[in-house]
Amino acid sequence: MKMLGSVPTELEWQAIEDNNAKVDKEFVYAVTSTKICCRPSCPSKNPNKENVRIYRNVELAMEAGFRPCKRCKPGGIRLPDEIWTDQMNQYMDQNYTEHITLQFLADTFHGSPYHLQRVYKKAKGYSPTEYLQKVRINKAVELLQNTGLSVEEVGHQVGLHNTSYFITLFKSLVGTTPKQYKKTLEGR
Numbered sequence: 001m002k003m004l005g006s007v008p009t010e011l012e013w014q015a016i017e018d019n020n021a022k023v024d025k026e027f028v029y030a031v032t033s034t035k036i037c038c039r040p041s042c043p044s045k046n047p048n049k050e051n052v053r054i055y056r057n058v059e060l061a062m063e064a065g066f067r068p069c070k071r072c073k074p075g076g077i078r079l080p081d082e083i084w085t086d087q088m089n090q091y092m093d094q095n096y097t098e099h100i101t102l103q104f105l106a107d108t109f110h111g112s113p114y115h116l117q118r119v120y121k122k123a124k125g126y127s128p129t130e131y132l133q134k135v136r137i138n139k140a141v142e143l144l145q146n147t148g149l150s151v152e153e154v155g156h157q158v159g160l161h162n163t164s165y166f167i168t169l170f171k172s173l174v175g176t177t178p179k180q181y182k183k184t185l186e187g188r
């Protein structure tokens with residue numbers, strides 16, 4: 001039961017909202033959508049309350065699969081850059097349909113946009129934007145192969161709502177336009 005954490009009490013939630021450092025030794029809060037755990041005093045953007053679980057200390061939260069926040073370092077634990085950036089990739093793998101900007105990643109993964117971009121690029125060798133584009137275009141290829149969706153619809157489904165931008169990006173990564181790609185498939 002302990003592994004699941006508990007939903008925050010009113011007092012705990014208040015402390016999280018107020019970034020109250022006085023209770024930092026009493027609990028950490030874990031966020032189920034991002035798998036990050038924080039001190040109550042963490043200055044990061046407050047999560048949705050329904051995604052928050054309370055653990056008595058960072059070790060228990062980590063046993064349950066959460067990673068310590070890069071910014072507030074609960075329990076003084078430093079998360080390696082490699083794991084931090086892997087978390088971002090996992091998030092993008094699952095949420096590529098959403099509007100994900102560098103600022104959004106910074107808010108979600110608790111770092112400044114500039115710092116995040118620099119650390120990410122150093123760890124991965126490419127930028128978060130490049131990764132997200134690759135995820136989206138791979139998904140688009142899959143959709144073109146397996147569905148009868150139009151090019152425009154495929155763009156929407158992978159989070160690229162500007163069709164001409166989608167076509168340009170597709171072409172730069174795949175080598176042909178989505179339309180040509182579809183035609184090639186049909187000709188097989």
Ligand SMILES: [Zn+2]
Binds near residue numbers: 037069072073
């Ligand atoms: Zn934090």
